[in-house]
Amino acid sequence: MQTPWEYRYAHRTQRMGSSVIRELLKLTEQPDIISFGGGLPAPEVFPVKEFQEACNQVLTDHGAQALQYSTTEGYLPLREMIARHNARYSVRVTAEHIMITSGSQQALDFIGRVFVNRGDYIVVEEPTYLGALQAWNAYGAQYITVRTDEHGMVMDELESALRIGPKFIYILPNFQNPSGCTLSLERRMKLVELADKYGVPIVEDDPYGQLRYEGEHIPSVATLDSRYRNDNGGEYTGNVIYLSTFSKLLAPGLRLAWVIAPPQVIRRLVMTKQAADLHTSSFNQHVAYEVAKNGFLDEHVKVIRATYKQRRDAMLEIMEEMFPPNVRWTKPQGGMFLWGMLPENVDAAEVLKTAIERKVAFVPGAAFHANGGGANTMRINFSYSTPETIREGISRLGTTLKEALKNGKK
Amino acid sequence: MQTPWEYRYAHRTQRMGSSVIRELLKLTEQPDIISFGGGLPAPEVFPVKEFQEACNQVLTDHGAQALQYSTTEGYLPLREMIARHNARYSVRVTAEHIMITSGSQQALDFIGRVFVNRGDYIVVEEPTYLGALQAWNAYGAQYITVRTDEHGMVMDELESALRIGPKFIYILPNFQNPSGCTLSLERRMKLVELADKYGVPIVEDDPYGQLRYEGEHIPSVATLDSRYRNDNGGEYTGNVIYLSTFSKLLAPGLRLAWVIAPPQVIRRLVMTKQAADLHTSSFNQHVAYEVAKNGFLDEHVKVIRATYKQRRDAMLEIMEEMFPPNVRWTKPQGGMFLWGMLPENVDAAEVLKTAIERKVAFVPGAAFHANGGGANTMRINFSYSTPETIREGISRLGTTLKEALKNGKK
Numbered sequence: 001m002q003t004p005w006e007y008r009y010a011h012r013t014q015r016m017g018s019s020v021i022r023e024l025l026k027l028t029e030q031p032d033i034i035s036f037g038g039g040l041p042a043p044e045v046f047p048v049k050e051f052q053e054a055c056n057q058v059l060t061d062h063g064a065q066a067l068q069y070s071t072t073e074g075y076l077p078l079r080e081m082i083a084r085h086n087a088r089y090s091v092r093v094t095a096e097h098i099m100i101t102s103g104s105q106q107a108l109d110f111i112g113r114v115f116v117n118r119g120d121y122i123v124v125e126e127p128t129y130l131g132a133l134q135a136w137n138a139y140g141a142q143y144i145t146v147r148t149d150e151h152g153m154v155m156d157e158l159e160s161a162l163r164i165g166p167k168f169i170y171i172l173p174n175f176q177n178p179s180g181c182t183l184s185l186e187r188r189m190k191l192v193e194l195a196d197k198y199g200v201p202i203v204e205d206d207p208y209g210q211l212r213y214e215g216e217h218i219p220s221v222a223t224l225d226s227r228y229r230n231d232n233g234g235e236y237t238g239n240v241i242y243l244s245t246f247s248k249l250l251a252p253g254l255r256l257a258w259v260i261a262p263p264q265v266i267r268r269l270v271m272t273k274q275a276a277d278l279h280t281s282s283f284n285q286h287v288a289y290e291v292a293k294n295g296f297l298d299e300h301v302k303v304i305r306a307t308y309k310q311r312r313d314a315m316l317e318i319m320e321e322m323f324p325p326n327v328r329w330t331k332p333q334g335g336m337f338l339w340g341m342l343p344e345n346v347d348a349a350e351v352l353k354t355a356i357e358r359k360v361a362f363v364p365g366a367a368f369h370a371n372g373g374g375a376n377t378m379r380i381n382f383s384y385s386t387p388e389t390i391r392e393g394i395s396r397l398g399t400t401l402k403e404a405l406k407n408g409k410k
Numbered sequence: 411m412q413t414p415w416e417y418r419y420a421h422r423t424q425r426m427g428s429s430v431i432r433e434l435l436k437l438t439e440q441p442d443i444i445s446f447g448g449g450l451p452a453p454e455v456f457p458v459k460e461f462q463e464a465c466n467q468v469l470t471d472h473g474a475q476a477l478q479y480s481t482t483e484g485y486l487p488l489r490e491m492i493a494r495h496n497a498r499y500s501v502r503v504t505a506e507h508i509m510i511t512s513g514s515q516q517a518l519d520f521i522g523r524v525f526v527n528r529g530d531y532i533v534v535e536e537p538t539y540l541g542a543l544q545a546w547n548a549y550g551a552q553y554i555t556v557r558t559d560e561h562g563m564v565m566d567e568l569e570s571a572l573r574i575g576p577k578f579i580y581i582l583p584n585f586q587n588p589s590g591c592t593l594s595l596e597r598r599m600k601l602v603e604l605a606d607k608y609g610v611p612i613v614e615d616d617p618y619g620q621l622r623y624e625g626e627h628i629p630s631v632a633t634l635d636s637r638y639r640n641d642n643g644g645e646y647t648g649n650v651i652y653l654s655t656f657s658k659l660l661a662p663g664l665r666l667a668w669v670i671a672p673p674q675v676i677r678r679l680v681m682t683k684q685a686a687d688l689h690t691s692s693f694n695q696h697v698a699y700e701v702a703k704n705g706f707l708d709e710h711v712k713v714i715r716a717t718y719k720q721r722r723d724a725m726l727e728i729m730e731e732m733f734p735p736n737v738r739w740t741k742p743q744g745g746m747f748l749w750g751m752l753p754e755n756v757d758a759a760e761v762l763k764t765a766i767e768r769k770v771a772f773v774p775g776a777a778f779h780a781n782g783g784g785a786n787t788m789r790i791n792f793s794y795s796t797p798e799t800i801r802e803g804i805s806r807l808g809t810t811l812k813e814a815l816k817n818g819k820k
Binding site: 002006040044052056067069106139196239253262265277278280282283284 | 411415418420421423448449450451453458461465469470475476477479480511512513516523525526530541544545548549577578609647662663664674675678681682684687688690691693694
């Protein structure tokens with residue numbers, strides 16, 4: 001007899017759907033589509049030569065160790081390097097505060113697994129990162145959405161959200177995915193204060209913090225939390241779980257990211273990872289360490305910034321020229337995305353269908369809204385395509401939008 | 411105020427403990443301990459030169475693709491290669507039947523997530539693989555244990571277990587971890603028949619199937635299931651989810667494994683992986699494909715077999731000489747482990763403490779028993795240490811055991 005598999009699936013998988021973004025990635029595999037849909041780094045900036053040298057070196061010097069099983073926490077020299085970086089960039093931590101994950105998505109999944117009971121509330125920005133919602137939906141999370149404007153999450157609304165008793169606050173302070181907006185210093189300080197007042201932890205997701213193309217670096221939420229507690233530069237014991245990644249600085253194909261948290265939280269995350277996949281590739285950890293250990297990333301990030309700034313500028317310029325006047329969009333100071341807002345009654349998913357016929361793609365914004373809404377919004381990536389391709393793609397999209405807005409959909 | 415993190419953790423993490431094996435791996439980092447505890451392949455057989463060439467080739471030819479984000483299912487040429495291998499080794503499948511995972515542990519975790527509701531029963535061998543229990547404990551699984559003997563799971567007891575209505579049967583038919591035993595052909599056929607009769611799927615975990623040192627290959631459970639259904643060599647649509655891995659054939663540090671299942675199950679697993687970590691390292695998938703694409707593994711597995719056979723033989727020989735007469739152990743035809751059975755009232759965990767003082771380690775068997783028991787058993791790995799080290803380590807362990815059995819613990 002045939003096995004009726006669908007009746008064997010667990011309840012938790014019933015909320016599970018395929019990601020809009022992943023499905024779009026498949027579309028972008030058609031070579032003639034100009035895709036602003038994915039969140040892909042520019043392949044032109046991958047340090048291929050440095051990887052080649054690093055692979056050779058690692059296999060020559062540490063082959064047996066790099067190819068063997070390893071500890072769940074991650075490769076100690078890599079964690080120590082991240083600790084040194086973090087002391088400069090954010091707060092003082094040791095390797096005990098750090099676990100290596102297979103991409104930040106895995107860190108989001110593990111945070112869901114460790115913290116979220118079915119029905120627990122999580123405070124998220126509106127819009128927020130779709131991947132986080134996917135990860136936490138699997139654990140039965142519910143969401144309290146807090147409105148954002150061009151300076152990020154609106155703090156007055158956060159306070160009323162905190163009175164509901166959420167498990168934690170999830171925030172992407174720098175060049176947010178999807179909106180491209182940055183949380184202002186003033187609001188970061190208020191966020192830390194409110195989180196402490198209500199005893200609610202903060203998950204700070206910061207994949208793009210170093211990809212700033214103008215303006216001054218704003219201290220991380222963890223840094224401000226540390227100051228608020230008068231840690232005085234001691235090792236971090238605060239209220240923030242901080243995520244970052246090598247995906248945007250080196251290469252996403254390595255699947256290497258890290259989570260920083262008070263050691264007791266790291267220990268719980270390590271137990272979770274033991275049961276989930278034992279550890280992240282020891283080979284990739286060795287290679288990333290080898291590439292980065294002599295300060296290469298400090299130089300390399302300048303190349304990335306220059307490349308992406310040029311692409312962002314090209315996109316903003318051609319949008320100004322080609323987009324209809326009643327379409328608005330954000331002007332991010334960094335990162336990889338900007339956010340388009342169509343007139344209220346225009347459905348971006350419908351626009352996408354026409355856009356794909358014109359061989360250009362973006363992600364409709366509705367999926368980034370945890371509790372519905374946002375049908376008239378769109379996420380547009382500017383890091384992946386060259387300036388020439390951006391001009392061509394945005395021209396096509398501009399034509400599509402003009403048509404859509406004219407055809408009685410406005 | 412300090413954050414009381416422990417009150418924020420979810421219910422599911424309360425059954426979570428650190429793995430005995432992982433903790434032991436830490437012990438084995440002391441350079442003077444001879445460890446039979448881990449499940450480590452011999453580093454001497456890692457094909458370091460081939461990896462070096464493959465890394466160079468991949469980065470030269472496909473750098474941009476290998477370092478970029480990729481599809482969740484896995485790298486298509488790699489999946490097609492696995493499909494060709496599987497058609498020879500087991501049943502006929504296409505790339506649609508295959509998803510790449512970050513080690514088999516991740517496949518076990520995803521199977522738990524997709525299938526297991528809190529309180530669901532899973533049929534497991536007694537003893538069974540500890541990592542599977544760890545993965546499924548996180549989803550609230552309960553276990554029905556079925557007794558095993560030297561020919562594997564006892565089929566009469568399986569039938570009564572199936573009448574309880576379990577979600578699936580989990581079985582390691584070849585050179586089982588931990589016992590080293592192999593399920594006989596006759597019992598495999600009975601297993602397939604009983605699973606079909608009660609409509610219960612089978613999860614066949616086969617990391618070691620190609621590591622056979624004597625005797626004839628026995629068809630996989632999936633193969634027998636296919637024959638039972640008169641698939642006549644068509645594409646597989648049966649009742650078995652099959653797991654295997656590159657960890658034992660190439661290198662565990664890559665974290666590369668695969669799951670084979672009917673395409674509808676694969677699609678559900680792919681959605682799970684999207685939310686969990688997006689995809690497995692594209693770089694490692696490219697490198698494994700590059701190493702293996704021209705039939706290298708067929709040759710390489712002969713080297714591994716010769717190496718491990720020698721180590722197994724050395725271990726069995728010295729055990730015969732050094733272990734006390736009232737200790738019994740299995741004689742595996744392949745794989746990486748054998749299983750020691752002490753007199754009923756001797757606690758292997760206590761023996762381990764003395765053993766570590768003598769600088770030798772193994773894993774006490776109790777943790778491999780899903781519902782308790784087995785305190786007098788031990789798992790002993792023979793793949794990692796050289797024959798010389800094995801002789802020294804087993805001598806030390808023999809002395810420890812003689813002492814323990816004499817000291818009134820028998």
